[in-house]
Amino acid sequence: MSCNTIKIFHRCGGCGKKKQFINTGKFRVNANGNRVDVWLIYQCERCKHSWNLTIYERKRPSQIDPEEYELFLENDPDLACKYGNDRGFLKRNRAEFQ
Ligand SMILES: [Zn+2]
Numbered sequence: 001m002s003c004n005t006i007k008i009f010h011r012c013g014g015c016g017k018k019k020q021f022i023n024t025g026k027f028r029v030n031a032n033g034n035r036v037d038v039w040l041i042y043q044c045e046r047c048k049h050s051w052n053l054t055i056y057e058r059k060r061p062s063q064i065d066p067e068e069y070e071l072f073l074e075n076d077p078d079l080a081c082k083y084g085n086d087r088g089f090l091k092r093n094r095a096e097f098q
Contacts, residue, residue: 005081008097014047024043027040027073034060035059036058039053055083
């Protein structure tokens with residue numbers, strides 16, 4: 001990652017404790033029929049257990065900006081930074097942050 005994103009905390013499914021999660025800068029895109037899910041992947045700083053934060057859930061492909069969709073597929077670092085600093089996105093995923 002080439003930028004600092006907001007520090008977020010979450011109860012880790014690996015360690016079972018509240019830990020800081022690190023923005024990996026990687027997206028996961030799952031296209032299923034005419035619905036698309038997109039996540040930004042975070043990892044526990046201690047055990048690397050991953051936590052996918054939802055960007056889009058069951059969206060129609062036509063509702064997603066094609067340029068942004070390409071950037072998800074390319075794991076664009078600037079876009080990962082943008083989401084990593086988007087408090088609304090973090091709140092929707094129930095991330096705790098400072
Ligand atoms: Zn952990």
